[in-house]
């Protein structure tokens with residue numbers, strides 16, 4: 455059982471999850487040794503019990519295209535791992551587009567499966583700096599009881615547009631807390647993620663892939679110098695988080711992990727963003743190739 459501890463004066467909650475410290479660590483650093491990856495095909499019986507799959511085959515055997523398992527080291531009472539594909543290296547930015555579509559269909563199915571149980575948060579951690587402990591591309595889903603107050607950002611007006619598609623707008627909000635923070639918002643407002651239409655989910659696959667490609671390309675190569683804008687790059691391969699806002703008026707928030715939070719921020723709750731979102735949007739718009 456997860457333990458929720460309230461902070462009465464601020465109305466914030468803490469989750470105490472001691473079992474988390476037992477989880478194995480593998481972010482690809484120890485390559486060359488015969489490491490096994492428990493998320494790769496062939497190791498289904500080691501990774502955790504399967505609750506969902508796209509693709510043929512019996513549960514806990516190979517043949518799957520997208521696989522969902524119960525997290526062996528849960529933070530909350532419902533905590534799942536969504537393994538993006540059998541591919542140990544390629545992620546949303548580089549998998550075939552029709553496969554990205556399948557990942558998003560899985561997100562929607564699992565979101566709707568749990569939506570009556572509490573707040574459903576789907577999130578993705580890539581790279582050490584973003585808190586990933588296993589490098590095989592995957593996302594996670596947690597369900598947090600309805601009575602727990604979540605301190606999440608609500609949707610604000612669109613500005614600094616990077617691009618748009620039939621159903622979505624990509625932008626760098628004026629209130630961005632992190633350098634190169636990017637939001638993807640549906641044009642149809644007021645819905646929960648689980649209500650996304652079949653047509654919009656196909657569109658989202660392309661928009662999400664394109665946005666991650668641009669971010670990774672720009673922040674990895676660092677070749678695009680823009681006068682007056684500080685050069686920030688990924689020091690140790692791509693590192694970012696994204697999550698799908700759990701509540702009504704959903705959006706996807708992508709946060710590249712280029713900087714650490716420090717004393718001023720911890721002591722005040724204020725964020726210091728070294729990149730003006732106006733510049734970030736301009737730079738990403740030029741990244742269209």
Ligand SMILES: [Zn+2]
Nearest residue numbers: 491494542590
């Ligand atoms: Zn793997």
